[in-house]
Amino acid sequence: MKTHNILILVTSAIILAVVSFWIGQQAYSWLPPEAAAESILVDRLFSFLVTLGAFIFLGVTGALTYSVIFHRAAKYDMSDGPPIEGNITLxxxxxxxxxxxxxxxxxxSYQIYDQMSILGPMEHHHMSMGMKSAIAEPISETSEISKTNQVAPQSNLAIQVTAxxxxxxxxxxxxxxxxxELHLPVNQRAYLxxxxxxxxxxxxxxxxxxxxxxxxxxxxxxxxTPILEGKYRLRDSQYSGTYFAAMQADVVVESPEKYQQWLELASQREPSPAFNQxxxxxxxxxxQAINSGWVTxxxxxxxxVNYHD
Incomplete structure (x- = not known):
């Protein structure tokens, strides 16, 4: 009987693991498309957490359901349960x-964030030399060594982002x-x-x-490193005041040829005020004639700018 119970438990655990893994794989479809090399790392972490969470959730609810169905007290049974003492092993x-x-x-999680080199306000406050390179591309061992030794370009060669x-x-x-608009060539490291x-x-x-x-x-x-061509949305993730929800911009990832064409087009335009929501x-x-009284x-x-929608 004991061997039979162990076999049932092992079989249930295997089935539970397979179902949990399937749920974790479905988690990839819950997120936006993987448009940057860094997104691959984050999505793997998210899928891992979903798989682990599904295994725990299904295991706990399954055990509770089994207990309710097969170990419920008989009708009109008002007696106390067996006086079970503590089990140190359990x-x-x-x-x-x-x-x-x-x-x-x-x-x-630390490994993922260390590879991405995403730092918070306090880290940057104490780092006058800026952050280290974010090595997050799924690249070969040879190219990874060269990437690791790569030196970030000078600030005057990087795209300057002002918020x-x-x-x-x-x-x-x-x-x-x-x-x-932020325009970037696909499959090339973006330095900001x-x-x-x-x-x-x-x-x-x-x-x-x-x-x-x-x-x-x-x-x-x-x-x-952007890896998928398309138009994406840049948002302000921090509450920066009344109109922070309107602080958005398009991010256009395009082929190197189209990127060069855009640079030539933008350079030919005269600077003009852009629409700002x-x-x-x-x-x-x-x-308006009516003053709401709210201070903003x-x-x-x-x-x-030279280029705007």
Whole structure:
């Protein structure tokens, strides 16, 4: 009988593991498309967490359901249950398993974030030399060594990203171009320098799975590798004031040929004020006869750029 119960338990655990793994694989479809090399790392971590969570959830609910169905008290049975004393072995097992799982999750998560080199405000505050390179591409061992030894370009060669209430401005110093859209060539490392003109902003592209705090009085080096052509959305992940939800911008990932064509097109345009939703709404409400009485921060002037929608 004991061998039979062990066989049932092992079989149930195998079935549970297979179902949990399947659920974890479905988790990839719950997220935006993997548009950057970094997104592959994050999605693997997310799938791992979903698989582990599904295994625990299904295991616990399955055990409870089995107990309710097959070990319920008989009708009109009001007697007490058996006086079971503590089991030291069982207590050690159910303490050790969660400890190992939490440690496993922590180490795996740290490994992912260490590869991506996503740093918070305090780390940047104490790092005057900026952040290290984010080695997050699924590349071969040979190219990984060369990537690791690669030195980030000087700030005047990187795309300069300026965040302000409430607009994103992108400067390409080598071509003397400014834009309210971020254009990037596919499968090439993107080097950015982030700075804020006022408060803390959050540089966040969901399709890339990258988020970096942008801190006033700090120039932050940031890099990633787009791997899928398309148009994506850059959002401010930090609450930066009244119109922070309007602080969005398009991120266009295109072939190197189209990227060069865009640079040539943008360089031929004369700088002009871009449309800014925050400034437009603020002006419209300020001109209304009725004053709501709510105090708000006046948005920065619409950026003057070469290229905008």
């Amino acid at each position: 207590e050690i097992v159910w303490t050790a398993i969660p400890f190992v799982l939490v440690l496993w999750i922590a180490l795996y 302000k209430q409430w607009a994103w401005v992108f400067n390409y110093p080598e071509q003397n171009i400014s834009s309210t 320098t982030l700075r804020s003109e006022d408060v803390i902003h959050g540089f966040y592209i969901p399709a890339f799975r990258v988020k970096q705090d942008v801190i006033p009085n700090e120039i932050i080096n940031f890099e990633f 925050a400034a437009s709404e603020y002006t419209r409400k300020s001109n 921060v006046k948005p920065a002037q619409p950026p003057v």
